[in-house]
Each structure stands twice: as structure tokens, then as C-alpha cells.
Amino acid sequence: MRVFFIGLILVFASATVVSPAQAQAPDTFRWIDFHSEKDQDVVVWVTRALTVEKWSAIREIGVEYDAALVITTSRATPQSAPGSDTFTVWNVSLTNRLSTPLLTGVNLRLLDWMMLASGRPRELAAFYDNCVDCSASTFFTAFHYDLVSHSWAARWLNGGMAAPAWNGNATGGISTLTQVYAVLAEPDGREFLSTWRHFDFGKSRPAEDYVYVYDADSATGQDRTKLLSEKQADAIKQRMCNPHDAVSGLSRGQDSPLCGAPAARQRRPERSPVTTPPANNRGLSVPPGSKHN
Secondary structure, eight states: EEEOOOOOOBBSTTTTTTOOOTTTTTTTTEEETOGGGGGGHHHHHHHHHTTTSSSSSEEEEETTTTTTEEEEEOSSSSSSSSGOOOOEEEEETTTOOOOEEEEEEEEEEEEEEEEOOOTOOOEEEEEEEEEEOOOOOOEEEEEEETTTTTEESOOOOOOOTTTTEEOOOOOOOOEEEEEEEEEEEEEEEEEEEEEEEEEEESSSSSEEEEEEEEETTTTTTTTEEEOOOHHHHHHHHHHHHHHGGGGGEEEEOTTTTTTHHHHHOOOOOOOOOOOOOOBBBSSSSSOOOOOOO
């Protein structure tokens, strides 16, 4: 049996959360209201487009112009716990019903609408994990509408996974893996993910540090993944270790030995997750003249 309902958990992990009213979605985007009569044509269209795919429930449908961002969940058996559900995010065309999976995982947390490239529309950021009941790795991505391809896309995909924010397993002879990540913002409002991994190999070889920045190019809109040089990394490390610099508290590892005791003492208490569904009925579902029925 397949069911339809609205409401993914929206997670904001700090008392300094940026509310949806402060970081609004693009005017041309809106969440579909499953209970609204005027949105039923989109619900029916998406359902038919995904008929041959494997899913248990449609959780969300977001529409911009002629494409829908769709989130489905799959449950192994009717007796399985909801927490073990896997999710898939799809791009569904509202002109030809072509459906394309963007990524799959567990424990999807939709975040705020973030400015990843100056002068470009905000994008829906998200964290997700790769497994349940395990030492999960956490990944970061952002969903955006591509005007060239008329479709939704997910950022920093590599081998089917997005930007690695947190590694749940230390392998390859590593004695200790210490990590820090934070979503940071520039003075002009542009935001990006920065990660710091310190690999301790014990006595077998010297320790190694890797600091990455994941952002988007303002000129082209393309994803960028940058491994910083030692000099560049020093400044970012200081920002990552300051818990007050993280956007909406989107950070982890500030209480680790990499940041030291002062940062651990300054860390703000986390706020309980907000479970209110996304606001509905903003923007246009399709550009003028498009057909989806």
C-alpha cells in the first residue's frame, strides 16, 4: 500500500536559528499542500510519474516552474520501525513525467534556504546519513532548480553521495580520526560547508590534516570542492572552532581536541528539533503556458 502525507522533520540545531521568514525560498518555489484541491493535479501527476518506482510514501512535493522536487520513503516491511525508513529525492518533470533519482539515504534533515553563490537564488540545504543503527556518516547537500536543464539537482555528488560532513568509520590504518565541521557565512551572505579531518596514524607515520570547503561558483553556479593549503586552512580552522561563527548552529566537533577547551566551554546548548511542516502555497508551480495534466 502506498500513502501520501506531508511533513518531514525540519532540524535546526541552535538557539540562533534563522527562521523561514528570514531566509525565504525563491518566489517561484512552493511546497504542495496535499490537502488542497488546487494542488491535486500535481499530486496525481507526480504519483503517475513514480508508479513504476519503489517507494512506500510520498513525503513532500516542492514545485518550481516545470519540475517537482519529490521526497519519497521506503519501508522494508509493514512492521518495520519508521526510523529505519530510507528516503529518495527525485526530480520529476511536469511536462513529460520523466523521473530521475537524485540521492538516497536515511534520516534526511531539511535545513534552511541558503545562499551558496552570490547573486543566485537560495537553495534548500540538507543533511542526511548513510545508515541506521550504526556509526553513521553524515553528508551535506543542497537542492536547486537548474534553469538550463529545467530540472532539480543536488550538489557535490560523488559516487551517489554528497559532501561528506562527518565520517562514521576510521579505516586504513588510522589510529584516531578527529573531526570538525561547520557551515560558515561570508560578509556578503554567501554560505559554505567547511570540514576538518585530523588523521592520527600512531607511530606508523606522521599525522595528516585535511580541510575542505564545499561551495558554489557565483559566476557559473557550478559545485566546487576545494582542498585548502596549510595557510588557507589555518584561518578556516579558527572559524570552524568558534561555535558562534556557524550558520544557524550547523556544526559539530567544536568540543573536540582539535578546537581545545575554550571552544568547548563556549559551545551553545542545542535547541530541540522543530517539527513544523514547510509552509505551503508560495510562488508558482509552473511557468506560464506549461502543461502538466
